[in-house]
Amino acid sequence: MTHINVLDPGASPLDYFGFELRRHREAAGLTQRQLGDILNYTGSLVGQIETARKLPTQEFSERADAALETGGLLSRLVELVMRSQLPAWFRQVAELEVRATEINSFQTHMILGLLQTPAYARAVLGAVNRSDLEDRTAVRLARQKLFEKEEHPVFWAILSEAALILEIGDREIMHGQLAHLLTFRDNPRINIQVLPFSAGSHAGLTGSFDLYRFAGDPTILYTESYGSGHPTANPDTVKDCSLRYDHLQAAALSLKDSADLIRRVMEDRYGEQLA
Template structure:
């Protein structure tokens, strides 16, 4: 059966599929043979070649090894996954990847850069997200900026409510809070918690993010359920920084925040013994 022809300029996904078919045919491999080499089915290879499926990063790395393509697909997959993000969110993700510092207040969920895979899936699923696998992969792809040679400084203030809202259940939350604790001592990622006891604070309208760059004015970002608002207006940025300073002053210290996260993890999400004494989630 003749596979449909792709227009490589149509989208990053089409370009990826076009290049994959070209590289496979140049290597003289069938779909099944390449699938065997990268530990998947020939059907999956065909679906990716025709832009019917979105490739993942580990798959792309195996392709480069099998086809000797010098990192081509590992580079392309970043563009493909970013393109899976909602169109209104993509401009923010592009700037987030270029920022030298990111300061964010989150009132509902853990900041996307600090989410575990299972927590991210639960959050996206709760938002009735379509193409859940692709959206989770795209969110995790954003996190690669934390492991690059010069990562941004990321300062996160979480409302304590975030720790108590059990996305995904007890086991997922236990894992997520442990992940937050793993940033203790990090020079690039700082986490503070705004405790429930704080009454009035200057971010009652919801979460927001401020980003700084080496060669660009500061950017502020906020969103609702289906759109985001981003601006380089200097007066808005100044106001956001002022509000953020107040939030940080009202929040617990980094050390006290870690103690609170650990306490919530133990008291709220600890494993419960089953009937035979074995732990259950």
């Protein structure tokens, strides 16, 4: 267990966050309990974050910034903290997401992480392993801050109709997830198309994949298997999957028809969960 007196701010972004939180708290003349009272958290939680035993949330960071007048330091650091907690094999993908000017994603059976609701993400991540589930969910959802940036990547997602039908979690979770997809309907930088079952045999039968496009660098293809990711800039492979993506877009429903199908599935299959 890390002790506060020997916390090394250079050990990790999480340790650095704890070090800075402690430094600013002490400069303000506050105990952990006093700061916790101001932030509406327990002093114990403040202590756990200061000693790198607990992940800070975005909300905690923003409240601490305001209370300690840090100029937004902790809110900026929390993005690095969350990224550092991703599985090692996935961290390169998180970097690609941030750098890309355009992301093209094809998903065969579930909603991809950048579009997941908290409940859906929790159900996906907890399907086999429920340890540290809240922290792992928070880390996944933190990637979605990408879309809050003024110039975030243009994002195209093609979802197989199976992703709308496969019941992840329960009916209420699915209703909320599909409703969330519909919130992007009028956003020209986040585009969602559905590949219907009626498309039959299609160019994505081999599996899900993502393409990351950049202003001045080669396009990166990313595929994934159990516990590992496989990015590649091999020109022939990228060219092949780019062509596949073009064919998938041609076979998919239009943006409007996709939204209409998402709404129908939400209402017809999960509609009883409406409040």
